[in-house]
Amino acid sequence: MLSSLLLKEWLKLRIFFAALLLLNFAVCVKIFFDIRQQMHSEHAEMVWYQVIHIHTIPYTAIMYMPLATGLIFAAAQFVPEMLGRRMRISLHLPTGRNRMLVACLFTGLLLYLAVCCMDSGLVFLMLRTYFPMEVAWSSIPTIAPWIIAGLLSYCGTVTVLLEIAWPRRIFLLLVFSTLCLVLFSGTGYGWFTPALWYLVGLFPLALLSVFESGRRFQQQGAK
Amino acid sequence: MNVIEVHNLCHKYNGRTIYEDLSFTVPEGSICGLLGKNGQGKTTLVNILMGFLKPTGGKCLVLGEDSHELPPAVRNRIGLLHEGHLAYEFMTIGQTERFFRGCYPDWKPAIFYDLVNKMGLSSQHKVGNMSCGQRSQVVLGVIMAQNPDLLILDDYSMGLDAGYRRLFLDVLHDFAGQGGKTIFVTSHIVQDLEKLVDTMIFIDQGKILQTGLSDFMSSFHKFSFRNGDVVNFGNDTVLSGWEQRGDHITVYSFASQTEVADHLGSLGVKFKDLQQKTMSLEDGFIGLMGKY
Structure with a gap:
């Protein structure tokens, strides 16, 4: 059963996964060329001053990529399920509703994290090429809130798509949008680091909202 | 079970x-x-x-x-x-x-x-x-x-x-x-x-x-007769449904042909050539449920 569910999700996601992997890679390459050009066209002291002293992050081009990636993965997985309420096919399978949803979320989140790992890794390697190791390491806590925003956009989109009542949909949309906005509200390296682990600890709550919307869809979604 | x-x-x-x-x-x-x-x-x-x-x-x-x-x-x-x-x-x-x-x-x-x-x-x-x-x-x-x-x-x-x-x-x-x-x-x-x-x-x-x-097909009947007038049986207790095309009228009922004939007579409906017709399930469905 599990392998069948994973197969279904992979079939839906594979084209989007390949496209987003390519797009994210292209953005990382652009960042690399931008840094390289800056290094060649400006004095090293000036670049150092901008990047280290005034916290001009050289990889902001990637800031919203995890958000968009999470949103697209969620839509790619669940829009086909909502069209004609096809989710009822999966809900009739001889397995528990939550187990089925876990398989869906696992696939989506795994591929999402694969894209994010590639982004983080490439940014790290680029920074390591031109800057001291400390700058390269600082990219991890700087990118982390953007990745968490992507996780929230993924869970939020799935929850909103599964939800059957418009007032609840709008409410959930507002809640998840606000949470995502908070994660983009700061600037500078690792500005969110003090709260990061609390946020990671609270992330499972976002998953619970998916299961609740899934329950509501199964029990009332055929209207 | x-x-x-x-x-x-x-x-x-x-x-x-x-x-x-x-x-x-x-x-x-x-x-x-x-x-x-x-x-x-x-x-x-x-x-x-x-x-x-x-x-x-x-x-x-x-x-x-x-x-x-x-x-x-x-x-x-x-x-x-x-x-x-x-x-x-x-x-x-x-x-x-x-x-x-x-x-x-x-x-x-x-x-x-x-x-x-x-x-x-x-x-x-x-x-x-x-x-x-x-x-x-x-x-x-x-x-x-x-x-x-x-x-x-x-x-x-x-x-x-x-x-x-x-x-x-x-x-x-x-x-x-x-x-x-x-x-x-x-x-x-x-x-x-x-x-x-x-x-x-x-x-x-x-x-x-x-x-x-088989019970339904044997107990529910389709009858037809001719009548020049426009008929309207409303919510009749004997006739479950009826259709009219020109002077050709079809009625559906759980009653026998004799009972239907008596009922039509009691309603003052003039009828000619009353006869029971072969009924398909679709006829029975229309006769029982109506068209609309």
């Missing part, structure tokens, strides 16, 4: 009462057809039976379990065809088989491919690029290969031409012939059900009439 039991079912949607105190049973091994005009709640009933809707009152048991909390082991025994032949359109035929094979322990790939190969399509053919009839064949293959004990078909004939409908009937007939298999079916093509079902449930304005096919 009853495979489906509905007790005092009530359901409302947007303030409108769909059912009130609906009760019926479907015994094991029977082929039961649910008939009703559009908007009478046939699909709603299927959705309630499959746990996709929570009724406002009453209880539904499917294979002995509350329909609202069907455990996976029970769902494993139910083949469900959704209205519109719902299928995953992003999958190919081969991927569809692979997907469902992993879901059902009793999956019979030979049954699936036997039905699907009749279309002469490659296993790489995408379900989303198929016609309605071809897609219905894939869905039929899926539910048959599950080897279920109970088949629930929600308007299987929707969008199908005569060939595909006949194919469905052939397959369902063979399935029922295995013994111990139960079919609960709704369809808009009433004449198809005449060749399939042994029990019928007529649903109209939240009320039902459950009857055996």
Whole structure:
């Protein structure tokens, strides 16, 4: 059963996964060329001053990529399920509703994290090429809130798509949008680091909202 | 043993009462057809039976379990065809088989491919690029290969031409012939059900009439006569339904020809050439439920 569910999700996601992997890679390459050009066209002291002293992050081009990636993965997985309420096919399978949803979320989140790992890794390697190791390491806590925003956009989109009542949909949309906005509200390296682990600890709550919307869809979604 | 039991079912949607105190049973091994005009709640009933809707009152048991909390082991025994032949359109035929094979322990790939190969399509053919009839064949293959004990078909004939409908009937007939298999079916093509079902449930304005096919066909009658006037029987207690085309009038009734003749006389309706006609199930359906 599990392998069948994973197969279904992979079939839906594979084209989007390949496209987003390519797009994210292209953005990382652009960042690399931008840094390289800056290094060649400006004095090293000036670049150092901008990047280290005034916290001009050289990889902001990637800031919203995890958000968009999470949103697209969620839509790619669940829009086909909502069209004609096809989710009822999966809900009739001889397995528990939550187990089925876990398989869906696992696939989506795994591929999402694969894209994010590639982004983080490439940014790290680029920074390591031109800057001291400390700058390269600082990219991890700087990118982390953007990745968490992507996780929230993924869970939020799935929850909103599964939800059957418009007032609840709008409410959930507002809640998840606000949470995502908070994660983009700061600037500078690792500005969110003090709260990061609390946020990671609270992330499972976002998953619970998916299961609740899934329950509501199964029990009332055929209207 | 009853495979489906509905007790005092009530359901409302947007303030409108769909059912009130609906009760019926479907015994094991029977082929039961649910008939009703559009908007009478046939699909709603299927959705309630499959746990996709929570009724406002009453209880539904499917294979002995509350329909609202069907455990996976029970769902494993139910083949469900959704209205519109719902299928995953992003999958190919081969991927569809692979997907469902992993879901059902009793999956019979030979049954699936036997039905699907009749279309002469490659296993790489995408379900989303198929016609309605071809897609219905894939869905039929899926539910048959599950080897279920109970088949629930929600308007299987929707969008199908005569060939595909006949194919469905052939397959369902063979399935029922295995013994111990139960079919609960709704369809808009009433004449198809005449060749399939042994029990019928007529649903109209939240009320039902459950009857055996042969009982209904032998106790409900179609009569015709000629009359130059325009007639209107309203809500008559003897005549369940009536139709008029020119001076040719058809009436439907559970009463005998003599009783109908006496009744027409008592109503002051002039009639010529009153005679009983051969009645199809579709005639009976119109006579009992009306056209609108």
